[in-house]
Amino acid sequence: xxxxxxxxxxxxxxxxxxxxxxxxxxxxxxxxxxxxxxxxxxxxxxxxxxxxxxxxxxxxxxxxxxxxxxxxxxxxxxxxxxxxxxxxxxxxxxxxxxxxxxxxxxxxxxxxxxxxxxxxxxxxxxxxxxxxxxxxxxxxxxxxxxxxxxxxxxxxxxxxxxxxxxxxxxxxxxxxxxxxxxxxxxxxxxxxxxxxxxxxxxxxxxxxxxxxxxxxxxxxxxxxxxxxxxxxxxxxxxxxxxxx
Numbered sequence: 340x341x342x343x344x345x346x347x348x349x350x351x352x353x354x355x356x357x358x359x360x361x362x363x364x365x366x367x368x369x370x371x372x373x374x375x376x377x378x379x380x381x382x383x384x385x386x387x388x389x390x391x392x393x394x395x396x397x398x399x400x401x402x403x404x405x406x407x408x409x410x411x412x413x414x415x416x417x418x419x420x421x422x423x424x425x426x427x428x429x430x431x432x433x434x435x436x437x438x439x440x441x442x443x444x445x446x447x448x449x450x451x452x453x454x455x456x457x458x459x460x461x462x463x464x465x466x467x468x469x470x471x472x473x474x475x476x477x478x479x480x481x482x483x484x485x486x487x488x489x490x491x492x493x494x495x496x497x498x499x500x501x502x503x504x505x506x507x508x509x510x511x512x513x514x515x516x517x518x519x520x521x522x523x524x525x526x527x528x529x530x531x532x533x534x535x536x537x538x539x540x541x542x543x544x545x546x547x548x549x550x551x552x553x554x555x556x557x558x559x560x561x562x563x564x565x566x567x568x569x570x571x572x573x574x575x576x577x578x579x580x581x582x583x
């Protein structure tokens with residue numbers, strides 16, 4: 340399996356210590372973190388922002404791009420990551436106005452990702468990808484239902500941790516399928532996968548903003564949960580594969 344990524348640098352990184360530090364982190368990712376994942380047999384996310392496409396390769400994957408293959412990753416990006424822009428607002432509604440708590444709650448999502456990485460081997464041995472997609476989507480949807488009731492921040496922290504587990508369970512299966520979308524253009528397939536994912540990141544806050552204004556916070560969060568649940572079911576229906 341292969342992918343294409345770019346080695347990025349911070350523009351004018353000598354401006355201050357923050358830009359120098361950021362450039363060092365980005366350089367370390369390109370030179371050490373990504374190669375180390377390959378050596379260990381892992382499939383890392385390709386976060387580069389520079390993407391080059393060849394027309395003949397796009398023609399091969401365009402029908403799937405317009406259907407379920409990339410739609411799923413767009414929807415999960417919009418529904419899940421779009422909500423992060425409103426974490427502080429939801430906490431205020433629950434009576435918690437400290438910005439530090441909002442950061443702590445969002446960090447719970449990353450903790451869920453770590454928990455998933457520790458359990459992924461056992462998960463893939465025990466369940467089929469189709470079951471993992473449904474399970475991941477269901478777990479995420481359940482956390483959205485809990486968040487809609489504006490619980491205290493400690494409960495929200497636990498919900499976001501569970502959301503992280505559910506998201507990576509669903510997203511990992513989708514990413515594996517995207518890597519096999521074209522055996523002759525895996526790099527382009529993964530680039531389009533990332534493109535759709537980050538388009539969802541960009542669209543999510545705008546869609547939630549409209550929902551919060553027109554429908555209210557609780558209804559918008561519940562609709563986000565419905566989207567994630569339907570995404571898991573859709574991917575389980577159309578992205579059927581043999582046991583990993």
